[in-house]
Amino acid sequence: MxxxxxxxxxxxxxxxxxxxxxxxxxxxxxxxxxxxxxxxxxxxxxxxxxxxxxxxxxxxxxxxxxxxxxxxxxxxxxxxxxxxxxxxxxxxxxxxxxxxxxxxxxxxxxxxxxxxxxxxxxxxxxxxxxxxxxxxxxxxxxxxxxxxxxxxxxxxxxxxxxxxxxxxxxxxxxxxxxxxxxxxxxxxxxxxKPVNKGEIIALSEDDNCAIITRMLIDENNYLKNKIAINKNKSISQNNSIDFTSVIMLYDIVFKILTNNNIVGYGGLVKGRDKTSYTNKRLSDSEIKSDYKIIENLLDKLITQIPVFTNFFINNNTINREDKSSSLLFKVIGQNIFFDVIKASINEDRIDQTISFFISHDFSLNNPIWNTIFWDNEKQALNTDVANQKYAKILFFDKLNIPTKKTSKDLEIQKNFNLSL
Structure with missing residues (x-):
């Protein structure tokens, strides 16, 4: 011994x-x-x-x-x-x-x-x-x-x-x-049985992203009564009245406020330390300040990008099954969009990015997104991770945002041979 x-x-x-x-x-x-x-x-x-x-x-x-x-x-x-x-x-x-x-x-x-x-x-x-x-x-x-x-x-x-x-x-x-x-x-x-993500969002008093997500649902005039409270990140194709799910909203807050890695982005991601931010509660004044960052960003996006304006301000419903419906109302599109938004904030190009999305058709009616995301054989959306990354890189290249491409990314880029 x-x-x-x-x-x-x-x-x-x-x-x-x-x-x-x-x-x-x-x-x-x-x-x-x-x-x-x-x-x-x-x-x-x-x-x-x-x-x-x-x-x-x-x-x-x-x-x-x-x-x-x-x-x-x-x-x-x-x-x-x-x-x-x-x-x-x-x-x-x-x-x-x-x-x-x-x-x-x-x-x-x-x-x-x-x-x-x-x-x-x-x-x-x-x-x-x-x-x-x-x-x-x-x-x-x-x-x-x-x-x-x-x-x-x-x-x-x-x-x-x-x-x-x-x-x-x-x-x-x-x-x-x-x-x-x-x-x-x-x-x-x-x-x-581990606590699932939905329960963390609903209950956590230490995870600042969870606290801000609840504040957005309760207090934000745009999001109030427009977030699906369910256990899944995805949202039903039949849901015509909700912008997204509570788990996706949490992920949006996490993307914007922390230094979490953005796949395909070539710059250094700025923001709160992702580990401590989701485990150590900030002061009430700091939480309010971070909440205001998200609220101001949403206000800018909603009042300027037409598909958002029509939904949030004009109260138009969403037909998610229609190919003309913007991918901004699908989880796959929101993942891509808010990664691009965060990278553009990092690069101080948020106004240029919003200007691009004002006129851009981010739907399956656009031949580019139809080619990348529509599976003709299955007649269904193709959510392949590599394709999502390629879509982000297309946006980054268009917006002069630095990228980080692997050999596989270059191969996919060559195979699709698309540009915005």
């Missing part, structure tokens, strides 16, 4: 429970103790000489470093922080469980607890004692553990009173034990 192991006793108040053939212990651990005691499987491997004991090879997926920084930032900057329980595997050392002996005072006259209740409570409440020599690893919640560790290193004083709920299970390193823990890990990750 590593001579630098903790060897520090830790007593944790616990509830003992059972589900199926697993016994588990529910408690809380301070951030400091999580950071010190909970290891990655590959870190535990280094403690042993046994070449057959390689937790890192079987127990968990690879750590995604890109997920740790946002978690640490969330903890460091969010006062209303909260985590759900972390499931911890524990073996080695000398963990012990001591039940409480619960009794009712003889002076109690109104005892509502039966002997069966008292026996159950005594068997359920207790203390889990850790010697400090245990090997503890996250079966579910490894990225949260690493986020806690990183945040604690950066500012341990901030988290001196923070605790997280933990669930301990006993892990054994024999063949059956390995199979049981591996199966549990697989089950936890298979049946865990």
């Amino acid at each position: 590593d001579p630098n192991e903790l060897n520090v006793m830790l007593n944790l108040p616990c509830l003992k429970g059972r589900i199926g053939d697993w016994f588990y212990y529910c408690s809380t651990m301070s951030f400091c103790e999580i950071a010190k005691r909970v290891k990655l499987p590959v870190e535990i491997d280094k403690k042993y000489k046994d070449p057959n004991l390689k937790l890192g090879e079987w127990i968990q997926r690879d750590i995604e470093n890109g997920r740790i920084e946002p978690i640490a930032n969330y903890l460091l900057h969010q006062n209303e922080r909260f985590f759900n329980s972390i499931v911890l595997g524990i073996y080695d050392g000398e963990p012990s469980w001591q039940e409480f002996d619960i009794k009712i005072s003889e002076s109690t006259t109104d005892n509502q607890l039966t002997e069966k209740d008292l026996r159950h409570f005594s068997q359920t409440f207790g203390i889990l004692r850790l010697s400090g020599n245990e090997s503890i690893f996250a079966i579910d919640g490894q990225h949260r553990v690493m986020g806690i560790r990183k945040a604690s290193i950066e500012n341990s004083k901030k988290f001196q009173y923070d605790e997280v709920s933990v669930i301990f299970i006993a892990h054994k390193t024999d063949e059956n034990g390995l199979k049981r823990t591996r199966k549990l890990f697989s089950t936890l990750n298979r049946y865990a």
Whole structure:
């Protein structure tokens, strides 16, 4: 064993429970103790000489470093922080469980607890004692553990009173034990249901894009009652009254305000850091300022581009099934259009870009877009990603916006041989 192991006793108040053939212990651990005691499987491997004991090879997926920084930032900057329980595997050392002996005072006259209740409570409440020599690893919640560790290193004083709920299970390193823990890990990750994007937009108070999206839906005179609130990014062909979906509106806000990469664009994208902007809430004044950027841009687009004016101001409906309908009312066209808009803002060419779209027919009646996006055989829209990128590059070239073309892009450009 590593001579630098903790060897520090830790007593944790616990509830003992059972589900199926697993016994588990529910408690809380301070951030400091999580950071010190909970290891990655590959870190535990280094403690042993046994070449057959390689937790890192079987127990968990690879750590995604890109997920740790946002978690640490969330903890460091969010006062209303909260985590759900972390499931911890524990073996080695000398963990012990001591039940409480619960009794009712003889002076109690109104005892509502039966002997069966008292026996159950005594068997359920207790203390889990850790010697400090245990090997503890996250079966579910490894990225949260690493986020806690990183945040604690950066500012341990901030988290001196923070605790997280933990669930301990006993892990054994024999063949059956390995199979049981591996199966549990697989089950936890298979049946865990991640929060979908629509729920994030509806609920998040940390994602500034989500907050601004909700503000636009509630407060913007143009968008009010013209956004489809559904779980999908796409919008029904039969929908004639909504501009776009709530998820696409979120993506538009994200495109305009952050430094997210624009495929096919050759310049450096300016804007808020895309990671921190969607994980750390800004001040109310900063949010209002960013909201105003989006609102002013929408006002400029809606009042100048005729198809937008007809829809938003003149209240014309949309026939999305008609080829004459502008692609600006389809998700594929909105993705392209708002990437072009963001790149033109980057290059200080927004007025030239709007002027071009004022007179441009961005519909399938235009032979260029019909060639690129219409599948005659299937009689349906072709949403191939490479074709969308080619469309953006056509706009960039027309508007003198720098491009970044791969050999495949050049091949597609040669095959289509089109220009605006």
